[in-house]
Amino acid sequence: MSSALTPRSHTVPVVADNDNRYKAVQAKLTKLGAAMDDATVELESLRRSMQANASQTECLAHDIEDADLDPKFVALTADVATALAGAAKEVRKLCGVANETTDLAYKTRRTHAKLYRALDDIRSNRREKTPKPGFFNR
Secondary structure: OOOOOOOOOOOOOOOOOOOOOHHHHHHHHHHHHHHHHHHHHHHHHHHHHHHHHHHHHHHHHHHHHHOOOOHHHHHHHHHHHHHHHHHHHHHHHHHHHHHHHHHHHHHHHHHHHHHHHHHHHHHHOOOOOOOOOOHHHO
């Protein structure tokens, strides 16, 4: 059984700052999607590991029962197996949420591009200064 909880990927967290320019928002959404992709992979790996540990622990409970050890150790070992299986089930749910968040991040990026890319192209390619967003709403 392995208990190493070291992250395998080195995804840099997405910085939440006040830079709301089109390209900055697109970059943040891309980073968020990639980070969530990595989290989904890590969570699935964790789930498989926990499930394997639960199975091994269940076998161990049977082995120590067959060896006529004190029943309290059999019960405790069986409880650990049950807890690991339950935790693996919950990690599966979390993995689903992470996957859904990944999909939403990429969908949001596409929608943002659809709505604002043309405006960014216009603003980026003109020499004259343009009003800041919200100027005309005053």
